[in-house]
Amino acid sequence: MTNRRKHSKALRTVPFLSLILICGLFFIFDMGQILAAAKTVKYNGKTIAKYNKSGQMVLVPSKNSNTNYKNLNYLISGHKKKTVVIPKGSTVRLNGVLRPGNNTTIIAKGAKIIGKKKSNVIFAAPDKKLKNLSIIGGTWRSVDKNGRTGSLFAFSYVTNLIMNGVDCNANYKGHAIEIIACNNVTIKNCKVAAIGSNPSKCLEEQIQIDLATRKTAPKIAEYGSKYVKGQTCKNIYILNNTVTGARAVGVNWTDSEGGKWRNKFHQNIVVKGNTLTGTTSEALAYFNTVGGEISNNTIITNATRTDGNSSYTIGIHVAIMGIAPRSMANSTLTVSGNTVYGNRNGIHFKAYFNKNESKCLSQLGYVNVTDNTVYCKKGTKKAIVQVKRSCRKLTLSRNRLYKWN
Numbered sequence: 001m002t003n004r005r006k007h008s009k010a011l012r013t014v015p016f017l018s019l020i021l022i023c024g025l026f027f028i029f030d031m032g033q034i035l036a037a038a039k040t041v042k043y044n045g046k047t048i049a050k051y052n053k054s055g056q057m058v059l060v061p062s063k064n065s066n067t068n069y070k071n072l073n074y075l076i077s078g079h080k081k082k083t084v085v086i087p088k089g090s091t092v093r094l095n096g097v098l099r100p101g102n103n104t105t106i107i108a109k110g111a112k113i114i115g116k117k118k119s120n121v122i123f124a125a126p127d128k129k130l131k132n133l134s135i136i137g138g139t140w141r142s143v144d145k146n147g148r149t150g151s152l153f154a155f156s157y158v159t160n161l162i163m164n165g166v167d168c169n170a171n172y173k174g175h176a177i178e179i180i181a182c183n184n185v186t187i188k189n190c191k192v193a194a195i196g197s198n199p200s201k202c203l204e205e206q207i208q209i210d211l212a213t214r215k216t217a218p219k220i221a222e223y224g225s226k227y228v229k230g231q232t233c234k235n236i237y238i239l240n241n242t243v244t245g246a247r248a249v250g251v252n253w254t255d256s257e258g259g260k261w262r263n264k265f266h267q268n269i270v271v272k273g274n275t276l277t278g279t280t281s282e283a284l285a286y287f288n289t290v291g292g293e294i295s296n297n298t299i300i301t302n303a304t305r306t307d308g309n310s311s312y313t314i315g316i317h318v319a320i321m322g323i324a325p326r327s328m329a330n331s332t333l334t335v336s337g338n339t340v341y342g343n344r345n346g347i348h349f350k351a352y353f354n355k356n357e358s359k360c361l362s363q364l365g366y367v368n369v370t371d372n373t374v375y376c377k378k379g380t381k382k383a384i385v386q387v388k389r390s391c392r393k394l395t396l397s398r399n400r401l402y403k404w405n
Helices: 003-038 065-076 326-330
Strands: 040-043 046-051 057-059 082-085 091-093 104-107 112-115 122-124 131-136 139-142 151-156 159-164 167-171 175-180 183-188 191-195 205-210 234-239 242-245 247-251 266-272 275-278 284-287 289-295 298-301 316-319 332-336 339-342 347-350 360-362 364-370 373-376 384-386 391-397 400-403
Touching (some): 040 065, 065 082, 247 266, 326 364, 384 391
Parallel strands (some): 057 082, 104 131, 112 139, 131 159, 139 167, 151 175, 159 183, 183 234, 205 247, 284 316, 289 332, 316 347, 347 384, 364 391
Antiparallel strands (some): 040 046, 046 057
């Protein structure tokens, strides 16, 4: 081949290479646009969130509470695994209730979320039977200056719920966190406190662990009678929190509807490493529960009632209010390593008796009470009390008892 032919072929190749280069540039440009678009989440034509390097959706907060409410519900809806971040330093006001879908993580570290007046901030409805919800961090409040008189967080029929590092409150007559008929719940490292006026006979707990009945869960009853058949909670872990309320933590029962739900029992409730303060009732009421643990807590009951209801002045109040299932007989309750301050009693155990307490109808199982430091205003003999034979076997070991002056 002559040099002239080679040169001619090379010249014909140049436009072809140029075309490839230009097409490549357009492709790169278009891909850049696609990638840029993929890094944002749009709703109604507007960008409501941006993806961070971890693939989490970071909310773009709005000054409009209705926009925040709609955008957040859009982001947390559906059942695919997702993480939504409410940016640190932001204050997000809501004009409605957040209703997350399955497999949702909400990270709100350093953010403040303010809910609508007289409304939950997050509600899990019973018909959804929500699974895998995590709420991490954030200061969560109601716009009501005296706190929510209902429940700020209301969870029913949720499986696998985690609340970690959340700061929340409610009115003394309300609940910051309400758990009804839930399974596998962990509330840890949270700060929970009642605000507003504190009625002298108030019994409401800031963290409420409850069963589903028409009386205890009237909002749940609106979804149908099948959701209020006395369904209880199982595997609930209250860990390393600071809680102050009329009653700090309550594991509840009910005698409503003619006492038909007395025989419903929760299972495996663990209360560990907390500081719990009750102002007008027990710091910890632990009713109708099969098996569990109460350990390494500081528990202070400041209640001083003299109206015939002195049981509300106990530090740790463990009681059976109905006929327990057969599994109770071989169950174990560990009460260990606590520092307890109580008025009538520091730690109190009571089985289910007939009216004049002449016959025990249902006992607690094996109860181990060890290494506790107990202060009682009624003296050391009242510091740890078992009413008659309330426990199948009660083991007391290495407890230190003092009069609380």
